[in-house]
Amino acid sequence: MSQVDPVVSTASGLDVDAIRARFPILQQEINGKPLVYLDNGATAQKPDVVIDAVSDCYRSYYANIHRGVHELSQRSTTAFEAVRGTVQRFLNAPSEDEVVFTRGTTEGINLVANSFVRPRLQAGDEILVTGMEHHSNIVPWQLLCDATGAKLVVVPFSDAGELDLDDVAARINKRTKFVSVIHVSNALGTINPVAEIVELAHAQDVPVLVDGAQSAPHMPVDVQALGCDFFVFSGHKTYGPSGVGVLWGRYELLAAMPPWHGGGDMIKTVTFERSEFAEPPQRFEAGTPNIAGVIGMGAGIEWLMGLGLDKVAAHEADLLAYAHEQVSAMEGVRIIGNARRKAAALSFVMDEAHPHDIGTILDNDGVAIRSGHHCAQPVMQRYGIPATARASFGVYNTRAEVDQLVASIDKVRRLFA
Amino acid sequence: MADDLFKLYQDVILEHNRKPRNYVAVDPATHRGHGYNPLCGDSIELTLDVRDGVIHAIGFQGESCAIATASASLLTDTLQGCSVDEAEAITARFRAVMDGQDEEDLPAGLEPLRGVRRFPSRIKCARLAWASLEAALAGDGEDGAASTEG
Numbered sequence A: 001m002s003q004v005d006p007v008v009s010t011a012s013g014l015d016v017d018a019i020r021a022r023f024p025i026l027q028q029e030i031n032g033k034p035l036v037y038l039d040n041g042a043t044a045q046k047p048d049v050v051i052d053a054v055s056d057c058y059r060s061y062y063a064n065i066h067r068g069v070h071e072l073s074q075r076s077t078t079a080f081e082a083v084r085g086t087v088q089r090f091l092n093a094p095s096e097d098e099v100v101f102t103r104g105t106t107e108g109i110n111l112v113a114n115s116f117v118r119p120r121l122q123a124g125d126e127i128l129v130t131g132m133e134h135h136s137n138i139v140p141w142q143l144l145c146d147a148t149g150a151k152l153v154v155v156p157f158s159d160a161g162e163l164d165l166d167d168v169a170a171r172i173n174k175r176t177k178f179v180s181v182i183h184v185s186n187a188l189g190t191i192n193p194v195a196e197i198v199e200l201a202h203a204q205d206v207p208v209l210v211d212g213a214q215s216a217p218h219m220p221v222d223v224q225a226l227g228c229d230f231f232v233f234s235g236h237k238t239y240g241p242s243g244v245g246v247l248w249g250r251y252e253l254l255a256a257m258p259p260w261h262g263g264g265d266m267i268k269t270v271t272f273e274r275s276e277f278a279e280p281p282q283r284f285e286a287g288t289p290n291i292a293g294v295i296g297m298g299a300g301i302e303w304l305m306g307l308g309l310d311k312v313a314a315h316e317a318d319l320l321a322y323a324h325e326q327v328s329a330m331e332g333v334r335i336i337g338n339a340r341r342k343a344a345a346l347s348f349v350m351d352e353a354h355p356h357d358i359g360t361i362l363d364n365d366g367v368a369i370r371s372g373h374h375c376a377q378p379v380m381q382r383y384g385i386p387a388t389a390r391a392s393f394g395v396y397n398t399r400a401e402v403d404q405l406v407a408s409i410d411k412v413r414r415l416f417a
Numbered sequence B: 001m002a003d004d005l006f007k008l009y010q011d012v013i014l015e016h017n018r019k020p021r022n023y024v025a026v027d028p029a030t031h032r033g034h035g036y037n038p039l040c041g042d043s044i045e046l047t048l049d050v051r052d053g054v055i056h057a058i059g060f061q062g063e064s065c066a067i068a069t070a071s072a073s074l075l076t077d078t079l080q081g082c083s084v085d086e087a088e089a090i091t092a093r094f095r096a097v098m099d100g101q102d103e104e105d106l107p108a109g110l111e112p113l114r115g116v117r118r119f120p121s122r123i124k125c126a127r128l129a130w131a132s133l134e135a136a137l138a139g140d141g142e143d144g145a146a147s148t149e150g
């Protein structure tokens, strides 16, 4: 463990040293320097509790779920199903039967697009998204629009990276059939006023999906307070395994939706004449899922809840504010995304150095960031830039790591000056 | 490793990035090739005036990182006035070096690009302009498009 880390984050009361100690991968050097992992927006590293939960499943009780009377199958089923309760508490959802396991955010959005929205859509109808969506909240709707003749309507955002609620209101009309919005922008860090958008949409009887890929890991989420109809996130960003995630939806909506994929586990009875579908959530979980992955995701979420999402948010807000202050003071560096409410991500460009070059030089100092368009090419187009460099924070990051980031950016500046 | 970084961003590369040579759209152009890396958004447009099997003029424009820009700049510098056959032979040698055939010779002007080998994630940056060239020459007068993704 590094000696420079503050033992306790003054902003949150979290013992960051103890947190770091739970992440085996962080205890290494990259290119001879301590790893500074600032690519949490892409994916988070895994604490020992997650690694152990996955390993324990395979070592001691793995079997297929819902399918056997034998001991291992029952134990696997119990552990798998228990994760629904974990997610229910994580999102403050009314019922664990509203928790559908998916492969991740992308699959959740595609599921809602195909099972919920598609049957309601006619030529000329509109689907509303924002200009700062991740590709996974653009392309599924474009596919749907292509198939039905519906139209994708985009709410633009300001130079600072903020939506204008009046503008949102003005774009919701009788033709609007669905609203799908990003909660926290992965490219800009903006926290969008999702509860207010839901209110505007519901005033016109339009259901809303919230893409929570970048909010669920970083702040308390309460789907009942948000008022949304669907909420999706990815397990790999909440410190769990990749390839698993969650779609939460209001039960009455899920119950009215046809299945998306057909197969085993999602039916009550099958004859060659017809099949009767299972109730939600099983209706949407055709085939053998990523059993150990879901169990690992549950362990990650329990661990996060044990820390306290309010404390996690406070700690990361402190890091982000500190990084903003340091980086905005640097000459030749421009922060992309200056919304008043931001979480966890700091995107920037430099006058002289391309984001790719920044990424390589930072990597040489052990600082892992992402450079690219962050699967949000429309955001890049909005600013007229090909890419940004992005440092994104997680609960294990420290102010000392921000200092290392800043020192490395300064090195880029000197090299390219 | 710091040494390797220094080799990658040596003065020649930084200098060509800062002041790219032949940063023009050749007009009229007989051949053009567009290279795009969807992963990072780097984009390079090569334009050539080829007559009687000789590259009379070659220029590039675009938006790209230092490695891609310097590689394009060095490419145009090296191939200006070459025959198409020579250009294709040099392209093949450059590709071989990027594929790890260290014993392969390069024209002296291109030697600074050899350091990219140590940074696997950046090889596609160095290759962008060369992929554009291949697309341009293969297009035989048509617009060629290339991608160094994948």
Ligand SMILES: Cc1ncc(COP(=O)(O)O)c(C=O)c1O
Residues within 6 Å of the ligand: A041, A042, A103, A104, A105, A106, A107, A134, A136, A137, A182, A184, A185, A186, A211, A213, A214, A234, A375
């Ligand atoms: C805001 C946002 N939405 C959606 C996704 C897609 O998530 P996944 O690739 O896990 O399906 C991401 C992940 O990069 C994201 O940041």
